[in-house]
Amino acid sequence: MLIPPGGPLVFPDPALADEDGLLAVGGDLSAERLLLAYDHGIFPWHDVGLPPLWWSPDPRTIFELERLHVSRSMRRVLRQALFEVSFDRAFPDVMRACGSEREEGTWILPEMVAAYTQLHWLGHAHSFEVWQGGELVGGLYGVHRGGLFAAESMFHRRTNASKVALIVAVRSLFAAGIELFDVQFSTSHLESLGAREISRGEYLERLAWVRDKHVDLHDLSRVVEAAAP
Numbered sequence: 001m002l003i004p005p006g007g008p009l010v011f012p013d014p015a016l017a018d019e020d021g022l023l024a025v026g027g028d029l030s031a032e033r034l035l036l037a038y039d040h041g042i043f044p045w046h047d048v049g050l051p052p053l054w055w056s057p058d059p060r061t062i063f064e065l066e067r068l069h070v071s072r073s074m075r076r077v078l079r080q081a082l083f084e085v086s087f088d089r090a091f092p093d094v095m096r097a098c099g100s101e102r103e104e105g106t107w108i109l110p111e112m113v114a115a116y117t118q119l120h121w122l123g124h125a126h127s128f129e130v131w132q133g134g135e136l137v138g139g140l141y142g143v144h145r146g147g148l149f150a151a152e153s154m155f156h157r158r159t160n161a162s163k164v165a166l167i168v169a170v171r172s173l174f175a176a177g178i179e180l181f182d183v184q185f186s187t188s189h190l191e192s193l194g195a196r197e198i199s200r201g202e203y204l205e206r207l208a209w210v211r212d213k214h215v216d217l218h219d220l221s222r223v224v225e226a227a228a229p
Contacts, residue, residue, distance in 0.1 A: 003027035005051075014041050014056035014200060021057030028052065029115035031122055038145050039211055041204050043152070043184065045107040058200035061190060063166075063181040065174040069194035070167055077160050078167070083138070084131040085168045087224045091120045091127040094139040098153035108153065116152075119143060126217060128169045128224070130161045137161045140169060144217055147179040147210030166193060172223040177215040180206050 001012045003026035017023040023042060027033055029052055037043060037054060044052045070078070077083075095116060099108030119125035124145070130138035138161025140154035151169070156162035170181055183190055186197050198206075 001025070003054075009033055009036055011037060011040055011042055011054065014204060017056045017058070017200075021055045022053060023056045024054040026051045027054070029111060031115070031118055031124070034115060034119060034143070035124060035145065038143050038148070038150055039207075041200070041207050043143075043150065044112075046109070046112075047107060048109065056200060057185060059186075059197040060200055060203040061183045061186040061195050061197050062203070063170050063183060063190075063193075063195050065170060067194040067196060068167065068170050069192065074160065074163060074167065077164065082132065083158075083161060083164050085164060085224055086129045086131065087172075087221045088120075088126050090129050090136060090139075091125065091141060092117050093136055094127040094129055094141050094155070095153075097136065097139065097157075098141065098155045116141070116143075123218075126220075128165045130156075130158075130165045132158055132161070138165050140165045142169075142182075144178075144215070145211050147177065147213040147215050148182065148207060149173050149178045149180070150182040150184075152184075163193065168224055172220060173217075175223050176217055176220055177213070179210045179213070 001024040003024055007027055009032055011024055014023060042054050042056045044054055046053045095113050116125050125143050127141040128139055129136055137158040138156040140151055142149050142151035154162045154165055183195055
C-alpha cells in the first residue's frame with residue numbers, strides 16, 4: 001500500500017505484508033501515525049532519501065519474564081554494580097547512540113530521532129540508560145502502548161552494557177505491569193537472553209488484549225533501581 005504524504009491515518013491489514021514483513025510505504029512520522037502503527041503491530045524503518053517504510057514481520061520476537069535468561073556471569077556483573085541504570089534520563093542521547101553505533105548502517109535518521117523524541121515528550125516512548133563513571137555506555141529505547149513495550153534498538157560502548165539495559169528493562173517493565181515485550185526480530189544475542197519467536201497472528205492477538213490496559217511508567221525509576229541487582 002502506498003500512503004501519500006499527509007494521507008489518511010490508516011494502515012492495511014498486517015496480514016497483507018510481504019514475506020519480508022513490508023506492509024506499506026509513505027505517509028509521515030507524525031505522533032498520531034506512529035501510535036496508530038504500534039497499536040496495530042506495525043513499526044517504521046526507512047533509509048536516506050526514502051519515504052517511511054512500515055513493517056509487520058512474521059514471526060515476531062518477544063521476551064517473557066519467566067523465560068529471561070540471566071547467566072551466572074551476568075548475575076555477577078549485576079551484583080558487582082559495575083554500572084548505574086537509569087530510566088528516561090537521556091532519551092535523545094540513547095536514540096542517537098543506537099543509530100551511530102551500528103556498523104551495518106541505520107534507519108535511525110535525524111527525522112526518526114525527532115519523531116520519537118516527540119513521542120517521548122508526550123509520554124509514549126522511553127529509554128533505559130547504562131552509565132559508568134558518569135559516561136553513557138549503553139542503553140535501549142522503545143514505545144509504550146498500554147501493556148506493550150516495543151523495544152526499538154539498543155547499544156553498548158562497554159562489554160555487557162546492552163545486556164544490563166535489556167535485563168533491567170525486562171524485569172522492571174514486567175514489574176510495572178507490562179505484559180508484552182516486543183523486540184521485533186530474533187538474533188542470536190537476543191535468543192541467548194531468552195527471547196522467542198511467535199507468529200504474527202499470536203502477536204496481534206496478545207497486542208489486542210493488552211494495548212488498552214493502563215500501565216503507568218511515570219514512577220519507573222524506583223522500579224529500575226530494584227530490578228538492577
